[in-house]
Amino acid sequence: MAETAIDYAAVFQALPGMVALLTPELVYADANEEFLRVSGRTREQVVGRYLFDVFPDNPDDPSADGMRNLAASLDRVVESGERDAMALQRFDVESAERPGEWEERYWSPVNAPILGTDGKVTLLIHRVEEVTELIRARERAPGDRARVLEAELYTRARELQEVNERLREAHAHEREVALALQKAMLPAPNPVGHHRAAVRYQPATDALNVCGDWYDLVSLAGADRIGVAVGDVVGHGLAAAGVMGKLRSALSAASLVADGPAQALDALGLYARSVDGAENTTAVQTCVDWDTHTITYSSAGHLPPAVLCRDGTVVFLDGATDPPLGARPEHIPRPEATVDFSEGDTLVLYTDGLIERRDEDIDVSLGRLAEALTRHRRSTPEFLADALLLDLLHHGRATDDTALVIVRL
The missing domain is CATH 3.60.40.10 (PPM-type phosphatase domain)
Structure with missing residues (x-):
């Protein structure tokens, strides 16, 4: 049976979740259809532009820190070459049709590196899970149901962080032991x-x-x-x-x-x-x-x-x-x-x-x-x-x- 060629570009565009590709300088290299649809942006508004020009923090909200947290996560991935799962983040996203109007959104991002042949990070995979509706449902839900939804949401976010941290600790421990073994021998x-x-x-x-x-x-x-x-x-x-x-x-x-x-x-x-x-x-x-x-x-x-x-x-x-x-x-x-x-x-x-x-x-x-x-x-x-x-x-x-x-x- 002949091997079927896979059109990876088509696969990327058809992915059911929000996924974008960023350069190490945090410029959009590509974004799939779901990312554009959910974020309310066109391809021309995204590809080739700096991430935080497309999605800046809300200047009218001094407490807005979602984009700053995202920048720190992406910097960690570029520096370490390791995947980084973020906790739930609140982002105020400016309306593309109505500049100056901001909509409160809740996203759970995961950032991962793509390494080149020289071992350096050449691209970043920026995957986002949209959970705004879950947050709104929690806010609308009465009493016990609201608490259940909140617990479910934050438990999932904590699990992502804990898994990521355990992977880091395990890899770091193995490296430390291997280096000690090499030094001894x-x-x-x-x-x-x-x-x-x-x-x-x-x-x-x-x-x-x-x-x-x-x-x-x-x-x-x-x-x-x-x-x-x-x-x-x-x-x-x-x-x-x-x-x-x-x-x-x-x-x-x-x-x-x-x-x-x-x-x-x-x-x-x-x-x-x-x-x-x-x-x-x-x-x-x-x-x-x-x-x-x-x-x-x-x-x-x-x-x-x-x-x-x-x-x-x-x-x-x-x-x-x-x-x-x-x-x-x-x-x-x-x-x-x-x-x-x-x-x-x-x-x-x-x-x-x-x-x-x-x-x-x-x-x-x-x-x-x-x-x-x-x-x-x-x-x-x-x-x-x-x-x-x-x-x-x-x-x-x-x-x-x-x-x-x-x-x-």
Whole structure:
């Protein structure tokens, strides 16, 4: 049976309740037929206009605060990216046919975000339930019936608020626990031998979901060698944080005994098959050897590490890339590559939250990283780490979890 195409524009217009779409600047992008009918406005009077130009507060009533409360709710949705259900609000709506005449209305609004590919709010859904007639019926009803109607109305409004608050508290608690779990499992940013390194872990600030990014630094057997790794578990919340802890520990242990990064990732891949939620995890393992001035590396579907040379050029280590963990049904040894480095170069490992934008090609993202590295090439690892977060994250804020490791070679 052929799949039926759905005309979502027609569905929106036919919705039985009052629904409007607003931009983050609170300009009407669209409104359905029921919204226009109940509010007494035409499409030309609404679409393309600022919300509070269309529906201002009654200037003759100093106590009118319905529109101010609505503005606060919409601002919360834009800032948090979360749905916000408002309590019952009284709005004085000016007559479109008789300017200067105001009608008392009672609406119960719910405001919800529509997120773009970058995780930012691109539109707001403003749904309104008209309850004016219920209020008027309460006022007209005698004694007990009036109290019943009033109790019914306000109970429904309180239930909406309580549900919304419980959802916020549950999400906030899960985020807090997941962050604590991640912090406990990630290694402290201590020096590795006598080498200067900087690490950063920055959780997403615009969402409640916590992801499974990790980093690791370990001193390896031999003369002057260290292992440096980063990885990214698919998924969110406590489950992803738990999987992250298992895989980070396993890779750290494997790197101590494996004959190179590829063998360490081989062992991790076999282990990941027994861990629920580890499928399609990406990771990159490197071995820095100061005796031979080489970096040996292997990648399981992860973004390529970068080497910032002393002259400002940037080289991406993309010569040994294989699919993510668990992506192949059969076990095939992973590739490995080795490059030389000069004293004073800098090795940079990172997760996708630092550079990726869902609306652009990955080469553009990598180019932006290279430009930032070149611009700050004379910086210490600590200063460079802070500069990259500031330059590459939107207003210094992560829309996805970000792990970053910088080692001066």
